[in-house]
Amino acid sequence: MALPPPHGHEGADGDGRKQDIGDILHQIMTITDQSLDEAQAKRQERMRLRASEPKAAEPRAELRARRRAEPELSEPRLTPREECFLSWTLELLHRAAGTEGGSRELNRKGLSIRGAQEEDPPDPQLMRLDNMLLAEGVSGPEKGGGSAAAAAAAAASGGSSDNSIEHSDYRAKLTQIRQIYHTELEKYEQACNEFTTHVMNLLREQSRTRPISPKEIERMVGIIHRKFSSIQMQLKQSTCEAVMILRSRFLDARRKRRNFSKQATEILNEYFYSHLSNPYPSEEAKEELAKKCSITVSQVSNWFGNKRIRYKKNIGKFQEEANLYAAKTAVTAAHAVAAAVQNNQTNSPTTPNSGSSGSFNLPNSGDMFMNMQSLNGDSYQGSQVGANVQSQVDTLRHVINQTGGYNDGLGGNSLYSPHNLNANGGWQDATTPSSVTSPTEGPGSVHSDTSN
DNA sequence: GGACATGATTTATT
């Protein structure tokens, strides 16, 4: 501990040692501040370290490890220092006790000290901190789950339906902070009480050698309490900081990016390739897809945005995928249409079997594949119907082109070529030549996307 | 540990 020696600047002997307890206390308190500032600085540095983490440079493994180790947010620091502090204080007080009765002048001095901090009224900053801690669910009543903050985080993170995993992760961390906060707070309170008791005892002891007014005692206690409450404020401050850091981390979506499930990607891809002529899902379609994939609508939009641009940029690369999905969808489409046709032929009223491929009346939600999937045996409840006949026909054409083996005419390589994109007045806005032969950068181009 | 894949964000355009 860097506690300054309990010197007395004293003229060594005689009257020089005539120090008043108030004076000493003042000294003590100053030092308290120092040592606490130190602790505070250290703490903040730790926090900062944690917050300013990695950018890109850091190895991921390390990063991961560090994140896992995060729980070390708490440190058992107070006690030793407090001990040190207390014992040193005692020493000081003993010295003071050793001196002759306190002089009135010095008492005055004590008063002046007090004068500065006598106003107890609501410190605006403290109030702000309190409010925030309350709002963040740190200092609040009891766990409701950090409700307010957690909810805010979830909302801000871009989706109501967002993953509960992260949510709980966030909450766990918040709880941690909360616990630390309360532990520390308790510690401080306890220390404050202990210290007060000590001082009182010492004063009492001293009162045998000199008169000590109750008022003086009261003032001492006041000073101590004030000091400790300022310490508390620091604690609150750093807690707020920690919460902020936590939040910013969790709100930064990039940090928590996670690949979609395989199934989700499949669903999206199926939609994409079965609507290749116009891969712009309507709002409803997006919602539907979002539901099916357990992602948010905006994630669906992101996905399609990325997909379109990447597909367009390098069609060659996606050829295989396109073929795959086209075939997949086409087969089911064929089945569906066949069934429909059969139905139409056999029974004039449109009452298809199983009701799944039935009513086409859903306003082109463009989700043929959703029907298909169930037909496909792809294990997901295609409760909803609504086929876009146009796209069925679309896909069928592809099927016929490729699976039927007529593809020869197309010139080998491009089974599911973007030809029809153009033809359909498709989605690639003229600007990009992007015909089969040379999408932006020619075949085999190293996609410029991976800029880093 | 690097290369690539991929979801998210940012910026510009319509």
Place this chain on the structure above:
DNA sequence: AATAAATCATGTCC
């Protein structure tokens, strides 16, 4: 407001 394009940052694979 929706989208394209560029870019960022993380995930994944080798």
